Amino acid sequence: MEQNKSYKLEDLDVQSLLGNQDIVADIASDLPFRKWLYSWLLDPNIPGNYQKAVDKWIGLLIVANLFVLVFEHVPALYEPYKGFYHVFDIFSVIVFTIEYAVRFYLAPEDEEFKTKKNAHVSYLFSPFAIIDFLAIAPFYLKLLGIPLDLRILRFLRLLRILKLFRILIPAYADFVKLNQGRTFRQRVHALVFPSAFGGKMQEIFDAFIGVWVLLSVFAVIMESMASVSYILNLQFVILDSVAVGIFTIEYCMRIYSCVEEPGFKSPIGGRFKQAKTASTLIDFLAILPFFLEVFLHHLIDLRFLRVFRLARLLKLTRYNDATAILVKVVVREWPVMSASAFIMMLLVVLTASLGYLFEHEAQPEKFENIPQSIYWAVITLASVGYGDISPVTPMGRAMTIVLALIGIGIFAIPAALLSSAFSDQLVKEREALKANLFEMLKDGHIDEDEANFIRQEAKRLHLTTEEVNALIEMVQRENEAAHNIKELPIHVIAERPEIAVEHYKMLVGQIRQLSMLTDTTKFEQTAKESDSLTATEWSLWQSIKAKQN
Amino acid sequence: MDSTSNNQPTQSVKLTGSDIVFLLSMVVVVAIVTLLGMMAYKDAMKTEVTKQNGEAWVEWLTKVSAERMKPDYEIAACNAKSGDAIAAEQAAAAAPPAAPAAAGKPEENKEAAAPIDGTWGACLNHIMNNTDIKDLINPFTKERPQIVAQCVPADRSLVGAIVLEKIVPTPPGSAVPTTNSQFVDSDSIENKIQIRVTVCDKGAYPIKVAELEF
Numbered sequence: 156m157e158q159n160k161s162y163k164l165e166d167l168d169v170q171s172l173l174g175n176q177d178i179v180a181d182i183a184s185d186l187p188f189r190k191w192l193y194s195w196l197l198d199p200n201i202p203g204n205y206q207k208a209v210d211k212w213i214g215l216l217i218v219a220n221l222f223v224l225v226f227e228h229v230p231a232l233y234e235p236y237k238g239f240y241h242v243f244d245i246f247s248v249i250v251f252t253i254e255y256a257v258r259f260y261l262a263p264e265d266e267e268f269k270t271k272k273n274a275h276v277s278y279l280f281s282p283f284a285i286i287d288f289l290a291i292a293p294f295y296l297k298l299l300g301i302p303l304d305l306r307i308l309r310f311l312r313l314l315r316i317l318k319l320f321r322i323l324i325p326a327y328a329d330f331v332k333l334n335q336g337r338t339f340r341q342r343v344h345a346l347v348f349p350s351a352f353g354g355k356m357q358e359i360f361d362a363f364i365g366v367w368v369l370l371s372v373f374a375v376i377m378e379s380m381a382s383v384s385y386i387l388n389l390q391f392v393i394l395d396s397v398a399v400g401i402f403t404i405e406y407c408m409r410i411y412s413c414v415e416e417p418g419f420k421s422p423i424g425g426r427f428k429q430a431k432t433a434s435t436l437i438d439f440l441a442i443l444p445f446f447l448e449v450f451l452h453h454l455i456d457l458r459f460l461r462v463f464r465l466a467r468l469l470k471l472t473r474y475n476d477a478t479a480i481l482v483k484v485v486v487r488e489w490p491v492m493s494a495s496a497f498i499m500m501l502l503v504v505l506t507a508s509l510g511y512l513f514e515h516e517a518q519p520e521k522f523e524n525i526p527q528s529i530y531w532a533v534i535t536l537a538s539v540g541y542g543d544i545s546p547v548t549p550m551g552r553a554m555t556i557v558l559a560l561i562g563i564g565i566f567a568i569p570a571a572l573l574s575s576a577f578s579d580q581l582v583k584e585r586e587a588l589k590a591n592l593f594e595m596l597k598d599g600h601i602d603e604d605e606a607n608f609i610r611q612e613a614k615r616l617h618l619t620t621e622e623v624n625a626l627i628e629m630v631q632r633e634n635e636a637a638h639n640i641k642e643l644p645i646h647v648i649a650e651r652p653e654i655a656v657e658h659y660k661m662l663v664g665q666i667r668q669l670s671m672l673t674d675t676t677k678f679e680q681t682a683k684e685s686d687s688l689t690a691t692e693w694s695l696w697q698s699i700k701a702k703q704n
Numbered sequence: 705m706d707s708t709s710n711n712q713p714t715q716s717v718k719l720t721g722s723d724i725v726f727l728l729s730m731v732v733v734v735a736i737v738t739l740l741g742m743m744a745y746k747d748a749m750k751t752e753v754t755k756q757n758g759e760a761w762v763e764w765l766t767k768v769s770a771e772r773m774k775p776d777y778e779i780a781a782c783n784a785k786s787g788d789a790i791a792a793e794q795a796a797a798a799a800p801p802a803a804p805a806a807a808g809k810p811e812e813n814k815e816a817a818a819p820i821d822g823t824w825g826a827c828l829n830h831i832m833n834n835t836d837i838k839d840l841i842n843p844f845t846k847e848r849p850q851i852v853a854q855c856v857p858a859d860r861s862l863v864g865a866i867v868l869e870k871i872v873p874t875p876p877g878s879a880v881p882t883t884n885s886q887f888v889d890s891d892s893i894e895n896k897i898q899i900r901v902t903v904c905d906k907g908a909y910p911i912k913v914a915e916l917e918f
Binding site: 445 | 723729747909
C-alpha cells in the first residue's frame, strides 16, 4: 500500500498529485552504469523512468504473439503470409532475448536478488527467468538443428503467454493485500466494480473485458464479409462462444457482487435494481443473441439477432465517463428536447401532407400516400436531400423552399440544445470540483484521499494538468483572500474599495456555493414558511440561483 | 488501510453459504456455456463439411474442365465433343423447354428417357454415380447431398444441399453483367460454361463456394 502522503499547499506539485506520466525521472547521471541502467529500465520505485513503458510494450508483444499463434493454425491466414510470421517470430525472439539478457545483467541491482550470494544465478533459477527462458528456448533449439515436432514447438511458444505473469502476479499480490480480511463477495466486487480495493487487478480485468469486446465486435464485422467468413467461420464460432462465456461470467459476477455497491444493498431488490441499470442491460444484451440462437434456431430464424452482437461495443461506455455526462444531459434536457421533437414531428407530418396534396397528381408513383411522403419530408427537412423524390409542381417547390429553410432551424435545435447543455454540465461539474477544492484547501494541505479524489475528478472531467493547476491556484487565491478579509472588521473592509469588492465577490461566491450545495427546494420552502427573508434578499437569492442554473 | 495490516499473514477467504451458491451457479453457467459452445462448434463443423462437399464438386469440375474438351475424352457423358451433343441441342430446340426443378426441391430426373451424352443431365448422372462425388455425405442428414435449385432458409430440408447454377451473360446494356440460372438436363455442355457452386448451411442460407469454368 502506498504510504500516506500529505501535499503542502505552498509546494503543491500538480504533476505528482495527478500521477501524470510526464514526470522526469530523478536519476543521477554519475551512477555506475549498471545501477543507472536498472534505474531507467527496471526499477519500479522511480516515477518517470521507463519501467512501466517496458512492461507495457513487452505485454503487448506477448499478446501479439498469442494472436499470431492462433492465426498460424488457420491455413488460409498462415500459408500466404508465412514469411511475415517468420519475421515476426524472429523479431519477438530478439526482443525477448534482449529483455532476458538485460534482466540477467541487471539482476544484482534488483531488490529480489541483490541480497543473494550470487544474484545472476539466483535470477536464472527464479520462476520468471525460467518462463523468460522457455519463451525463447524453442527458437534456439530449432536454430541449433535439434528436431522438434511442430506441435511441440507451437506449444512451447505458447508458453510465452506465461510472461504476462510478470504483470499479473504483482497486481494479484497487491489485490490480495488490499482485500485482506474482506469477504469473498467483497473481493469479487473489488474486481469488477471500480473501488479503492481494486488496484491494478481491476484495471487488468477492465482491459481484459475491453479487449474481448473489441475482438468480438471486430469478428462480427469481419463475419459480414462473405470471403472472410467462408475461410474463418469455425474460428468465428469459437471466438464468439469464448466471448459469450467471458461476458456471462462477468455478468454473473456483477449481479452477485452489486450488493456491495451503495444503493444496491438489498439481496434481491438490489440485484434486480442492478439488472435494470443501463450498463447491466447492455451486458445482458451482449450475451442474449447467442443463447437465443442456440436454443431457438430450430423453431425460428434468428440470424438477424447476430447483428445485435454489435451492441457489445456499448459495453465500453462503462469505461467512459463522457457517456454518463451525456446521458445526464439528455435526461436533464428531456422536457425541452421532447418539445422540440414534438414540433419536428408536427412539421414532418404537415410537410408530408402538403407534399402529398401538391404532388400526388403529378407524381402518383412517388407521392403515393402520406406515409411515403414522410420519407421525402424527413429527407428534405433534415437537409439530406437524396434527390430520389423531389417536387415538380410550382406549389410543391415553393412549399419545399419554405420548409427546407424552417427545417434547418427546427432540426438544429436538439443538436444545439445538447451541445450547450453538455458544455454547461461540464462547467457545472468543474464548478463543483472547484467548490470541493476550496473545502479541501481550507486546512492548507491535501491528504492522500483528497489527492485521489482530485485525480479521479480530473480524469472524469478530462482536465489537463494545467487546468487543474489553474483551478488550484484560483482556489488558493480565493482562499487566501477570504482568509485575509475574514480577519478584518467590516468597517475596515468598507473603507478600502478593492477589499470591499473582493469581500463582495466572496460573499456572492458563498451564496453561489450555498445554492449549489444546499437543497434549494427545501431552502426556499423554509425561507417562505419562516418569512425570514426580505423581498430584496429573496430576489438576490433568486438572481444568483438563476445565474447558477 | 493501516500500515499494520501490511504485516499480517495472508488470511484465507472464508466462504459463506451464498458464496458457495454463487460459485456453484458459476460452475453450472460455465458448463452450460461450454455445452452450447460445443453445440455451436459441432454445427459449424457440419457447415465446414458441407463447404468441403461443395469444394469437392469444384475440384472435380475444374479438373475435368480442360480434359473434357478433347475429342478422345473417355467419359462420354461429359465430353464436349460427343456426337450426341448436337442432337441434344436440336432436340432441345424442337421440344418445349424442360421445366426447371421446383425452387428449393431436389432436382429429380423427370424425364423417362436417359439423358443424351454431352448434356448436363448425362454428365450430372455420371458424376453422381461414377465418381468420388457419389461418396459425399451431407453431415446434417447423413445422406447423399441433394442437388437443389436454390437454398431457401424457410425450408429446413435443404440444409447441407448443393446448388449448381450456370452463369449466363446478360445482353449488353443490362444493369448486371451476368445472371444465374439453374441447369436443365437437356442443357448442352458442348462449349465451356461458367458454373457457380453454392451450398446451403445449417439455416439453409446459401454459402457461395466458387465460380468456375467447366
